[in-house]
Amino acid sequence: MSQPDVLHQAFELGFTYTRSTGPVVGRFLTELKQRNIVGIKGSDGRVIVPPMEYDPDTAEELSEFVDVGQEGEIVSYAWVKEPREAHPFDKPFAWAMILLDGADVPMIHCVAADSEDAVSTGARVKAVWAEETIGFITDIRCFERV
Amino acid sequence: MKEIAIVGYQQSDAVSDAGACNEVELIIPVISKVYDQVGIKNAQDVDFVCSGSCDYLQGAAFAFVMGVDALGAVPPIKESHVEMDAAWALYESMLKIRMGHADSALIYGFGKSSPGELPIVLSQQLDPYYLAPQWVDTISLAAMQARLMLDKGLISEQDMAEVVSRSRRNALNNPHAQLAGDVSVQDVLAQETYVSPLRKADICPVSDGASAMVICTVEKAKEWGLPYAVISGIDHCIETHNPGMRDLTDSVSTRKAAENAGVHNGAVDVAELYAPFSHQEIILARALGLGDATSVNPSGGVLAGNLMMASGLSRIGEVFNRIVSGEAQRGVAHATSGPCLQHNLVTVIEQAKEAA
Known part of the structure; x- marks a missing residue:
């Protein structure tokens, strides 16, 4: 009896599906691709950036988008002397809570700076865009001092 | 019941x-x-x-x-x-x-x-679109929380070092501790910062x-x-997954859980708090309304050794041990989960009535 032909099929190990990010997160990420930052109004009128789908206090579904600035103020920060492999920089940098102009809730992102002394609470920073934007939070490559 | x-x-x-x-x-x-x-x-x-x-x-x-x-x-x-x-x-x-x-x-x-x-593994518990892809580690998040408190004058670096010093000294009596020793406040403050404003000693x-x-x-x-x-009360509460929308200088969920668990219905002789960072012990002690009469983390707490997924249960066990030994009559155990004390469980444990 002859050997049957062995069946072949290419296989990629991974999640081979894409997933919709929905009308709120999706809108934010799409705006990032266009180098624009949007927030959303919470139940109490606070502008939340990045936008949330539901208000954490009232559970109300949120939908009123607001454009916010690409500059803002550092509310708090952590200075990372020894960056980890997964981190966005291979030299010391800061993680910061940044209150963008026109926002009422700080967002967390990284801040590029040459030394710890160059970062401080209250310092003004601006978004630096990635060379190619793809609709990902990392389209904002980092923030840096104005 | x-x-x-x-x-x-x-x-x-x-x-x-x-x-x-x-x-x-x-x-x-x-x-x-x-x-x-x-x-x-x-x-x-x-x-x-x-x-x-x-x-x-x-x-x-x-x-x-x-x-x-x-x-x-x-x-x-x-x-x-x-x-x-x-x-x-x-x-x-x-x-x-x-x-x-x-x-x-x-x-x-x-x-x-x-x-x-671990700090990078735990970054994957964060918001999957806004935070996890940035790989924001848990130590950095806690460091930002500590700085908010320092900037507002709610704590000092000395206060944080006192927590570490007490933890290391208490841990000398805990045979299971990983870090124990006669460490003074000055010893801690002499360390350079690691993820500023945190020193390595501030981190479990x-x-x-x-x-x-x-x-x-x-x-x-x-x-x-x-x-x-006897477990006389237990409750847990969680805050939003968006750290920017929380008051990180307080633990409102602990406060609420403590109220519901009946923490304030009697004296608290001992409290074991799951505080992976020194400043968080201060936040928790305040949220639970603990005063000088309460012995906080006599085991050394998790700054002396942090068994992920077991340390919360261990806090309850440490209080149980002290009640059964007669060292304490009533105690509070706290467990936490998520970044910057997002989710908190509070348990009240009391001496059996026959023993009282």
């Missing part, structure tokens, strides 16, 4: 690297000891078993199922699991008993954190290990003839 008692608790040493020891080998010694303590032979002798662990630590889906091997899978048992600290497995077990579906339960939690890079170590507990109805505890402590 049936009163629920703790009758046994055991914890492994907190070690920085358990080496070739796998999760089952971490669990078996502690559950064997807790069986001996309670005088039972195996998991067949309790009505329900619930564990707490995290697949992300093992890097495999449904990894907790392997942990069940420690119990012996045949004959079948009533078993459940929480992808949370085992303090929440205790919560589930209490519900099971309260509903009348069980009179006794074995609870265990385990974690082998050393093979991975990465540990491997497990802990286990047996709870039952008070009637069952009497039938078994065991010394016991």
